[in-house]
Amino acid sequence: MENLDQKHNSVTGRQSSRRGALGLHDATSSLNKSGHRGKLGYRGISSGTERLVVFNVGNLTIRQAWGELGAMLQPEALTNVVKITRVTTMNRPIRFDMWVKGVLADNLKRTIRNKTVLRTPYFCRVMRDHMLKPVKALGKWRVDLYKAWRDRKGTRRPNIAEKPDVWHDGIATFNLNGFPSKKEDLCRFLEKGQVSVCAIQETLVSERNYPIRCEGYTVYTQHWAEGFRGQAVLVKNHLTSYEVGRVEGVYIHVKINGIHQMANPLHVIAVYLPSGGAERGRKTTIILDLLVLHRKITLADPEASVVILGDWNYEGHLLDVKLRTMETGLSRLPVRGSPLTRFPKMGRPTSIDHIVCNINGMLLLRHARVHRECGISDHRPLVAQFRVKPGKPGVPIERWTYDTQMMKRYAREVVNSNRWNVLPVEECEPQDESLEGLTTHFTSTMTDVTKEHGALRMTVNGKLRFPKKLKSLWRKRDMVAKKIAKMASKDGQPSQKLLKQWKGIQDTYKKAHNQWKMHQQYKVVGRTCQDIRGCDYKALWNRITRKIAHGGQISGVQPVRNKQGKLCVTNEDIMDAIAEHYDDLANADPGNSQDSEYW
Known part of the structure; x- marks a missing residue:
């Protein structure tokens, strides 16, 4: 105990000597705060000063900081403090910059460099015990030498809308075998393959689940029910589309307009036929119904282009017999390379996913190709590109939003900005003509001020940024999937070593994907x-509402009927029909609806 008391006394003695060297004293000898601030707060900075940085200042103002210094320093030491400024930087806490000259600066520098006990909590506790009134900042302030890199401005990447790239419209069919766990993989495939129309099967999404959402696409869905595993049709938003009809558990009929250099609409029928030998009779009945539907479409419009695609659960040569090509004009779109689309874990690969077109539809599409490297499920997507020049999707509209966090942080700077001084102070009546100009001037000033402090930023429907680990696993999985498909096409069955490698990569990917999804x-x-x-x-x-609303996404412009009852599908015709409708409402004879004497 005696040794501890001696150690305590020696430490206290060293701290007292340090305190005397720095000019610290108790609160009874504090000075007039307002008087010293008036003399020293705006004094010029001479060349013999040192710039120090004070952290952990909280929300103290400059006046309060001078008061704290007056309570801690002796009068002759306080005269060596030349100036204090409050510095606010982006993504960093608020601090004070203090210019000090004379012996006080040397003592403070020596204290910091020698790493004395002055900054320990024990010293702060001793200082509080010796003072008559507590000093809040004493236990929080941290003093350091100024370094130029503290004010270095980071090169913030501007948040600018991406330029529209050239887009080759394509059409695809894909048995996904579960949408919720493979949404990101599907979006990546659609973007990489530049697919504008995609029919997906086995979505496994019921009415109780979250709806199918895919950024930039309009979705037409049939939910998962008993005996039916669900399907959907995805159409790019720059194409005008609407649903013509559907048969539950069989197909969805969508009419699409706006494909580049195509004057007539395209009829897309997404089908999903049942599997199994016991369903042969039902599959034959469904195909006959599809042939009847195709005949109705061609009788109404002989130049109509019809594409029927999906999971037919029929081999190619068997489907050709069912289609009756010589009578109906429907035939399978030729496939470049191997036509195998399903690669089960056990058994031989088969080609059961097909794109069927009539003569006009066949002229629109190039030969299809199976993307064997897309190993999302046991099926591989079948993709075909249109025989038209590539078009450009619509330029994204700039949308700006206020960042509430940045607005709270820089609220004082926004309010006290010098830009507001250019606005005149006038009183205007609501009917005053100059009110609109003043409002526009105020809005532009508010925009400039908030942009300057980062409180107003552009919102862009950007792409999901995946971690490097997921991207690496994607590439490995696609490479192994391509090897499996190639070996199965040649030998009929991939090797067990390759299947084991595939299973290991798939398990690792699922684990990493679940962790990333949980983080999202x-x-x-x-x-x-x-x-x-x-x-x-x-x-x-x-x-x-975006998370839970069912019914599919809605594209920007929907088809309408004009005054004569004709269906308008192009953007120009739709706008003309809307303009004609509202012009009639505004300028037509109102009749008795606005006649007060009649009522």
Whole structure:
């Protein structure tokens, strides 16, 4: 105990000597805060000063900082403090920059370099015990020498909408075998293959699950039910599309307009026939119904282009017999390379996914190709490109939104900005003609101020950024899937070593994908909580409805009928029909609806 007391006294003595060297004293000798700030706060900075940085200052103002220094330093030491400024930088806490001259600067520098006990919590506790009134900043402030890199401005990447690339419209069919766990893989395939129309089967999405959503696509869905595993049709948003009809558990009929250099609409019928030998009679009946539907379409419009695609669960030579090509004009689209699309774990590979077209549809499409490297499921996608020049999707509209977190952080800077001084202070009546100009001037000033501080930013429907581990596993999986398909096409059955390698990569990928997906869900929950804290209930409502609303996405422009009853499908005809409708509402004879004497 005596040794501990001696050690305590020696430490206290060293701290007292240090305190005397720095000019610290108790609060009874504090100076007039307002008087010293008036003399020293705006004094010029001489060449013999040192710039120090004070951290952990919290929300203290400059006046309060001078008061804290007056409570800690002796009068002759306080005169060596030349200036204090409050510095606010992006993505860093607020700090004070303090210019000090004379002996005080040397003592502070020596204290920092020698790493004395002045910055320990024990010293702060001793200082509080010797002072008559507590000093809040004493236990929090951390002093350091100024370094130029602290004010280095980071090169922030501008958030600019991506330029539209050349897009080759393609059409595909893909038995996905489960949409919820393979959404990111499907979106990656659609973007890489530049697929504008895609028929997917076995979505495994029921009415109780979250709806099928794919960024940039309109979705037409048939839900998973008993005896039917679900299907969907995805159409790119730059194409005008609408559903003509459907048969539950069999097909979806969609009419598409807007494909580059195509004057007539395209009829796309996505089918999913049942599998198994016991369903042969039902499959034959469904094919006969499809032939009747094709005949109705061609009788109504002899120049119509019809494409029937999906999982037929028939081999190619057997399907040719069912189609009756000589009578109906329907035939399978030729496949470049191997036509095998299904590679089961046990058994031989088969070709049961097909694209069937009439004569006009055959002239629109190039030969199809099986993407054997896309190993998402036991099926491989079958893709065909249109025989037209590549077009460009619509230029994305710039949408700006306020960042509530940045607005809270820089609220003081936004309010006290010098840009507001250019606005005149006037009183205007609602009917004043100058009110519109003043409102525009205020809006532009608000935009400039918030952009300057990063509180207003552009929102872009950007792509998901996947981690490097997932991308590496993607490439490995695609490479092994391509080897399996190639070996199965030649020998009829891949080797067990290759299948074992495939299983290991697939298990590793699923584990990494689940972890990444869980992290994405945490981010969604965090953004929802930010909307609640920021009272942004509109964004909160939109976020929730996008997550749970069924019925498919809606493209920007929907087809309408004009005054004569004709269906308008192109953007120009739709806009003309809408303009004609509202012109009639505004300028037509209202009749008795606005006659007060009549009523």
